[in-house]
Amino acid sequence: MTNASLNQILDSACRSIQDQIGSGKVADYIPALARVDIKKFGASILTLDGESASFGDAKEPFSIQSISKVFSLTLVLNQIGDKLWERVHHEPSGNAFNSIVQLEMERGIPRNPFINAGALVLSDILLKDRTPDTSIQTILNFLNEIIGEKRIGIDHEVALSELETAHRNSSLVHFMKSCNNIENTVSDVLNVYCNHCSIAMSCEDLSRSMLFLAKEGFDPISNQRIISPELARRINSIMMLCGHYDASGDFAYRVGLPGKSGVGGGIVAIVPEVGVITVWSPGLNKNGNSLVGTSALEAIAKISNWNIL
Incomplete structure (x- = not known):
């Protein structure tokens, strides 16, 4: 064409x-x-x-x-493959993207990696052997290598807004941690998540x-x-x-x-x-x-x- x-x-x-x-x-x-x-x-x-x-x-x-969740999913699948599905399912949710009711009913296993709870688990996995800063940089490096230019970055104003209003996401991480589905600190997981969602x-x-x-x-x-x-x-x-x-x-x-x-x-x-x-x-x-x-x-x-x- x-x-x-x-x-x-x-x-x-x-x-x-x-x-x-x-x-x-x-x-x-x-x-x-x-x-x-x-x-x-x-x-x-x-x-x-x-x-x-x-x-x-x-x-x-x-x-x-949330488009950034496609990139974090790609990186996590390259990192651990189908082991991901032990911590996140791959079914439609039928509920709002930040539903905590569904997460409680399903004992801390998110319905899929594109709702907030699922993407927070992806952020937790990306933190393995990394700091929040290096986890975020891993995503940016991935994007810049594909595009061929080092110009993709974080909109820090949006990231700060997200972190300051992340009450529902914080509750999701806390609940999943109580179900042993989060390995890192709540603040580190939120840091990675809010920053990769703020990519411009x-x-x-x-x-x-x-x-x-x-x-x-x-x-x-x-x-x-x-x-x-x-x-x-x-x-x-x-x-x-x-x-x-x-x-x-x-x-x-x-x-x-x-x-x-x-x-x-x-x-x-x-x-x-x-x-x-x-x-x-x-x-x-x-x-x-x-x-x-x-x-x-x-x-x-x-x-x-x-x-x-």
Whole structure:
């Protein structure tokens, strides 16, 4: 597919949802995110053969929030493989991403690695033989090596906001520690978690950094294997089933692609054997997913006929 045809697909899809831009509600429970302009909108597509297209604010960095859980999951699976599933399950939750009721019912074993409790366990595993600072740097090094430039970093204002308002996440870690599913200190786990959720990336950065998931774990631009084909398929499966909190079924119905959202307004969607689509619009729906971003991805999937269903 040429750049011209990609641009035509992206431009047509994005213009079809222009009247929705500004809809939804920003994640105002994190003070730094409450100040983000709700009218921002960006989108990008990157294919396996290196063709690309961008629209709007695609180059502007934003807080990726829960999208970062895909990277921590990749690192943890490379670190301990399927042993992870002894501490985190891989089932849809059907509940809010920060539910403590479900965690209590299931005796401290999170339903999947993309809800907050599951991602906190990932942070705990990343801390093995590392300090919080080196754990965070491990994630940043992973991203910068894929992108090929040392420019991905933490938005420290967002990280501080997250740490200062991490009461629910703190309770999740404390409860899991009481169930012997957390090995490190609560403060260290929260430090790693809040910082990796505060990584700032653009739509173009995210499309580039997840390209390996469109090619069974192999990055065709750097010619490097990032993760095994089997584990890449596991990640895509979990993204399909659990990538959008308690609205994962709705996203699968509307878009039909594995994806991961974050309350910063970003969504990344994987098109196997084709490429990656990323959208950003800070206004969220009631489930914590970008309202306009979901509509944009639905339009892109419809126009391009990209889906796995």
